[in-house]
Amino acid sequence: MQSRARAGRPRDAAIDRAVLDAVSQVLDTGGYQALVIEDVARRAGVSKPAVYRRWAGRRDLALAELRRRLEAVQPPDTRCTLCDLHESLSLFSQAFTRVGATTLAHLLADSAHDPDFRDELIGTLVSPQREAVSRTLVKARARGDLRSDLDLALTVDALSSLVFYRQLFGPDPLDDAEIGRAVAAILSGIATDYDALVRESLEHEGDHVVPDHAHPG
Amino acid sequence: MQSRARAGRPRDAAIDRAVLDAVSQVLDTGGYQALVIEDVARRAGVSKPAVYRRWAGRRDLALAELRRRLEAVQPPDTRCTLCDLHESLSLFSQAFTRVGATTLAHLLADSAHDPDFRDELIGTLVSPQREAVSRTLVKARARGDLRSDLDLALTVDALSSLVFYRQLFGPDPLDDAEIGRAVAAILSGIATDYDALVRESLEHEGDHVVPDHAHPG
DNA sequence: TACGCTCCGATACGGTACGTTCCGTTATCT
DNA sequence: AGATAACGGAACGTACCGTATCGGAGCGTA
Known part of the structure; x- marks a missing residue:
């Protein structure tokens, strides 16, 4: 009994990456102001709920991407x-x-x-x-x-x-x-x-x- | 011929003050996030267009109030x-x-x-x-x-x-x-x-x- | 194999706040 | 008197938020 593995269909890790890549792209071009969830989802080829399932909103999304950029x-x-x-x-x-x-x-x-x-x-x-x-x-x-x-x-x-x-x-x-x-x-x-x-x-x-x-x- | 005096009804200076007072109140209680134009207008007893006639938006409005607070x-x-x-x-x-x-x-x-x-x-x-x-x-x-x-x-x-x-x-x-x-x-x-x-x-x-x-x- | 759970995309929804426009009215200048 | 512009009130279109619902797909367990 793997307590870690949740029942049901597991999340697609590729979606996480695709979304953060899209976030990165948006941040670099239009900045934080241009960071619109629906737009990010479209660029990533992903649905909007798929984004909200992972991050609480713009703030979390942006911070997650920035965390990727700052290595130790x-x-x-x-x-x-x-x-x-x-x-x-x-x-x-x-x-x-x-x-x-x-x-x-x-x-x-x-x-x-x-x-x-x-x-x-x-x-x-x-x-x-x-x-x-x-x-x-x-x-x-x-x-x-x-x-x-x-x-x-x-x-x-x-x-x-x-x-x-x-x-x-x-x-x-x-x-x-x-x-x-x-x-x-x-x-x-x-x-x-x-x-x-x-x-x-x-x-x-x-x-x-x-x-x-x-x-x- | 006063080139300064525009034709028509002049702006009511009391509205400027009432609005900035309302802005000040909102900033001190709820902060910038709570600065909603319609709310400010209501508190000031003023219509929304009267606000937009004077300031371009939240930013200008807040800056105008802060300018009042910082004496030389x-x-x-x-x-x-x-x-x-x-x-x-x-x-x-x-x-x-x-x-x-x-x-x-x-x-x-x-x-x-x-x-x-x-x-x-x-x-x-x-x-x-x-x-x-x-x-x-x-x-x-x-x-x-x-x-x-x-x-x-x-x-x-x-x-x-x-x-x-x-x-x-x-x-x-x-x-x-x-x-x-x-x-x-x-x-x-x-x-x-x-x-x-x-x-x-x-x-x-x-x-x-x-x-x-x-x-x- | 059958069932249940969770994710998936798509779409619709209600909500908030924006900034603008129209209206009829009122005040001031020429 | 007449032109002009501010006034309050109200409605408008837009943008984006975050959530809900749906049928279908993938994966676990019974």
């Missing part, structure tokens, strides 16, 4: 922190070029009032890429290349957000040269004399929050 | 770079809390295949906030607080993107303490010895792009 990201590990970070971010950016900023925005919008789908979306598209960056940072810190008081989560956010921002708000995604400059900037800092700035800020009785990890050096 | 941002200027940057980013984040991440995502998605609307959207919601941050950075650099070889545009991107990212991808928007840590990190850098990292990366014959503004110090 292999974070580099060359013991060269600059190289690894650069490579991580480059892969990150390339991944979202494949996904398409438009589609990402639509899925994000559609997930607004559906926490479950939002978790699935972020868990599929965002988290793996972030994780790759995070692992790179962890290794670099373990080597002693990064400050020990580093706020890891916030640094991952800072690097990841730059990739997303440029994809979503353009005009262009980050190119390699910009990634290099960004990595350099966040590693070396942009202040001429950070400690002096901290001292000066303390003289202001301002109500701003004093950074809780002032430069140790 | 006054970048602080206290000659304290840490304080000013902190304040700039805090105002930035607050502005988008008023707009609502959901609505922003929807508008961004809807603007995908309409470059004109996209320009209007970014010009209204994004550019002014960025500009405030940019002015703060420019003043700090002029004071000599920031490195002279600073890539201004990229730095603005880095700081702005963090605000957007946390608003859009959450789970929570940036809080004040995180803003402080982020400012500290980007000003002071996260590397223990950046110059050493650059030297090491040069030993790799890797094909990665060598940062074109290595640390001058």
Whole structure:
């Protein structure tokens, strides 16, 4: 008694592929807006109920296709922190070029009032890429290349957000040269004399929050 | 001969206000998804054509309301770079809390295949906030607080993107303490010895792009 | 072999929201 | 006075949603 095998006629796996291929084609030509179930079904040579039998709607359908496009990201590990970070971010950016900023925005919008789908979306598209960056940072810190008081989560956010921002708000995604400059900037800092700035800020009785990890050096 | 005054019955300015008030109410309760023209018209005590006579559709309607909410941002200027940057980013984040991440995502998605609307959207919601941050950075650099070889545009991107990212991808928007840590990190850098990292990366014959503004110090 | 289950394509359906058009009426400008 | 355009109300055609129904086909179990 195979509990896995449901009774009755099994689903045709070829239909799954044909539909996702059609979705891919539509996304690349007309974008998410053009993703109309009936149209997808027609292109795939498949009936509409056959699609709904497999996916709940446009959102699920699009996410399923995007999941196909994002293979697991292999974070580099060359013991060269600059190289690894650069490579991580480059892969990150390339991944979202494949996904398409438009589609990402639509899925994000559609997930607004559906926490479950939002978790699935972020868990599929965002988290793996972030994780790759995070692992790179962890290794670099373990080597002693990064400050020990580093706020890891916030640094991952800072690097990841730059990739997303440029994809979503353009005009262009980050190119390699910009990634290099960004990595350099966040590693070396942009202040001429950070400690002096901290001292000066303390003289202001301002109500701003004093950074809780002032430069140790 | 007033060329400005069109012949015929003039538009009732009270309708403009009533409609935008209704839009505001709907956006705050049900979000962009709940923004249905017929519903807005009913709430405003107005006919549907009266709405379409003024705005092209949901997108324009929502953007018009959001424009009402974002007054001009006054970048602080206290000659304290840490304080000013902190304040700039805090105002930035607050502005988008008023707009609502959901609505922003929807508008961004809807603007995908309409470059004109996209320009209007970014010009209204994004550019002014960025500009405030940019002015703060420019003043700090002029004071000599920031490195002279600073890539201004990229730095603005880095700081702005963090605000957007946390608003859009959450789970929570940036809080004040995180803003402080982020400012500290980007000003002071996260590397223990950046110059050493650059030297090491040069030993790799890797094909990665060598940062074109290595640390001058 | 017979039966039951589930998938298959085809088609029809009700529902929602869009954006437009027509109407008779009302307000303002020339 | 007359032209013009906004007003509310209502209906319209379109698009797409997601679901239901149908006869038929494929596969499991009795």
